[in-house]
Amino acid sequence: xxxxxxxxxxxxxxxxxxxxxxxxxxxxxxxxxxxxxxxxxxxxxxxxxxxxxxxxxxxxxxxxxxxxxxxxxxxxxxxxxxxxxxxxxxxxxxxxxxxxxxxxxxxxxxxxxxxxxxxxxxxxxxxxxxxxxxxxxxxxxxxxxxxxxxxxxxxxxxxxxxxxxxxxxxxxxxxxxxxxxxxxxxxxxxxxxxxxxxxxxxxxxxxxxxxxxxxxxxxxxxxxxxxxxxxxxxxxxxxxxxxxxxxxxxxxxxxxxxx
Amino acid sequence: xxxxxxxxxxxxxxxxxxxxxxxxxxxxxxxxxxxxxxxxxxxxxxxxxxxxxxxxxxxxxxxxxxxxxxxxxxxxxxxxxxxxxxxxxxxxxxxxxxxxxxxxxxxxxxxxxxxxxxxxxxxxxxxxxxxxxxxxxxxxxxxxxxxxxxxxxxxxxxxxxxxxxxxxxxxxxxxxxxxxxxxxxxxxxxxxxxxxxxxxxxxxxxxxxxxxxxxxxxxxxxxxxxxxxxxxxxxxxxxxxxxxxxxxxxxxxxxxxxxxxxxxxxx
Numbered sequence: 001x002x003x004x005x006x007x008x009x010x011x012x013x014x015x016x017x018x019x020x021x022x023x024x025x026x027x028x029x030x031x032x033x034x035x036x037x038x039x040x041x042x043x044x045x046x047x048x049x050x051x052x053x054x055x056x057x058x059x060x061x062x063x064x065x066x067x068x069x070x071x072x073x074x075x076x077x078x079x080x081x082x083x084x085x086x087x088x089x090x091x092x093x094x095x096x097x098x099x100x101x102x103x104x105x106x107x108x109x110x111x112x113x114x115x116x117x118x119x120x121x122x123x124x125x126x127x128x129x130x131x132x133x134x135x136x137x138x139x140x141x142x143x144x145x146x147x148x149x150x151x152x153x154x155x156x157x158x159x160x161x162x163x164x165x166x167x168x169x170x171x172x173x174x175x176x177x178x179x180x181x182x183x184x185x186x187x188x189x190x191x192x193x194x195x196x197x198x199x200x201x202x203x204x205x206x207x208x209x210x211x212x213x214x215x216x217x218x219x220x221x222x223x224x225x226x227x228x229x230x231x232x233x234x235x236x237x238x239x240x241x242x243x244x245x246x247x248x249x250x251x252x253x254x255x256x257x258x259x
Numbered sequence: 260x261x262x263x264x265x266x267x268x269x270x271x272x273x274x275x276x277x278x279x280x281x282x283x284x285x286x287x288x289x290x291x292x293x294x295x296x297x298x299x300x301x302x303x304x305x306x307x308x309x310x311x312x313x314x315x316x317x318x319x320x321x322x323x324x325x326x327x328x329x330x331x332x333x334x335x336x337x338x339x340x341x342x343x344x345x346x347x348x349x350x351x352x353x354x355x356x357x358x359x360x361x362x363x364x365x366x367x368x369x370x371x372x373x374x375x376x377x378x379x380x381x382x383x384x385x386x387x388x389x390x391x392x393x394x395x396x397x398x399x400x401x402x403x404x405x406x407x408x409x410x411x412x413x414x415x416x417x418x419x420x421x422x423x424x425x426x427x428x429x430x431x432x433x434x435x436x437x438x439x440x441x442x443x444x445x446x447x448x449x450x451x452x453x454x455x456x457x458x459x460x461x462x463x464x465x466x467x468x469x470x471x472x473x474x475x476x477x478x479x480x481x482x483x484x485x486x487x488x489x490x491x492x493x494x495x496x497x498x499x500x501x502x503x504x505x506x507x508x509x510x511x512x513x514x515x516x517x518x519x520x521x522x523x524x525x526x
Contacts, residue, residue: 146344147344148339148341148344148345149344149345149347151308151313151337151339152337152339152345154313154331155311155312155313155331155335155336155337156331156336156337156358156359156362156406156410157331157333157359157362158358158359158362162361162362166347166350166358167347170347170349170350171347171349173349247348247349247350247390248348248349250390250392250393251348251390251392254392254393255392
């Protein structure tokens with residue numbers, strides 16, 4: 001109980017300090033662009049009403065989910081294919097390096113041309129940015145499957161789909177999750193950017209609208225909400241990761257102890 | 260049961276050509292426990308992988324119960340030296356043992372029965388729910404042996420399985436292999452670089468030359484079937500046999516050619 005309390009203190013200490021610093025330093029602020037935190041917090045419930053959650057937050061989150069899921073599926077599938085065959089890898093590697101180097105935001109105008117300005121465009125933009133870390137990490141993970149494990153699987157006739165499901169993908173799991181984690185933060189950025197370009201709703205759209213109509217405290221609440229959204233998603237991600245990779249954390253802890 | 264004829268393996272790559280195995284011919288009868296022993300780096304692992312269908316031989320053939328081996332046959336199980344890398348760390352012990360059985364056409368009840376039976380016979384009946392990395396090295400190798408047993412192979416191939424465990428654990432595991440062999444009547448081909456281990460375990464010892472490998476000598480181990488670490492290892496006959504094998508290995512290292520014999524040395 002005491003240790004739990006102590007951990008809670010450690011976790012909360014820095015955020016509390018930062019919020020306090022913000023609160024105090026902005027308390028008497030007369031600057032229109034730098035409103036007191038107090039004002040921002042008071043504006044929050046007025047801005048983020050049930051209607052806004054339904055009309056702006058939910059569409060954003062749904063687009064993010066769809067784009068992220070698409071990137072995860074495509075990234076893992078293609079990554080497994082490329083990682084499994086040396087020939088495919090030799091053909092794809094230069095192209096992948098080029099495509100990865102293109103910053104995803106510049107694709108927004110291009111993707112708009114053929115995907116329109118609807119949800120499809122936004123989902124494609126999010127997916128096209130998220131797919132790279134997943135893909136490249138999966139390739140590395142699949143390539144790095146231990147030689148003895150591969151031979152064990154072969155000697156027991158574990159081939160095809162069973163090999164993929166029981167040997168290759170679990171073995172690449174830690175790398176795949178590292179890619180998924182990077183993709184999550186890229187996804188949030190692209191969600192906002194794609195909504196800033198051409199949209200009629202969503203978090204990015206709303207924040208830009210507030211800024212353009214000089215509703216500065218409202219704009220700040222939107223930024224706060226984005227930060228909170230990112231935080232909640234990252235916590236959710238960690239929960240899933242702990243569950244899926246429990247064996248990996250246990251293995252690493254065991255290896256540390258024996259050293 | 261196992262028939263190796265004129266086996267040859269040459270590795271070629273990056274301008275280098277290494278002849279690991281030159282010409283190996285030997286047989287293992289059904290229910291026999293044969294140890295292959297040779298100097299370090301003599302291509303024992305290469306040989307075993309060729310026998311197990313994991314490597315394609317450059318020349319020569321391997322027959323398992325009359326069928327040519329061209330890929331890992333369902334009648335063989337492999338126990339690797341690197342137990343830590345051979346067990347899947349994302350699966351619990353029971354799942355590790357069960358995984359190969361899923362490739363066979365077995366009912367779920369039968370699979371469970373095989374897993375429980377195999378784990379019980381290596382003394383790990385209550386470890387099914389643990390992860391491999393929660394077990395000691397010796398226990399992990401027991402799990403690997405249980406996995407091989409549950410697979411119900413005709414031939415069990417063991418590649419220096421106890422090279423990475425401590426001496427006391429090794430003695431226990433040697434007795435375990437002897438016991439399982441006698442209880443289950445499986446055919447075992449056991450590769451080791453340890454002369455004492457080869458003589459203690461085997462019914463027959465095949466002495467290999469240094470690389471490129473050929474068979475130096477085949478030696479029948481005429482020790483009683485009932486062996487134990489205390490009395491067998493101090494028996495005069497054990498000392499004679501191990502000295503004989505030791506001399507052959509030393510000669511093999513120096514590259515002295517000796518005639519192949521099939522008879523045991525004189526008393």
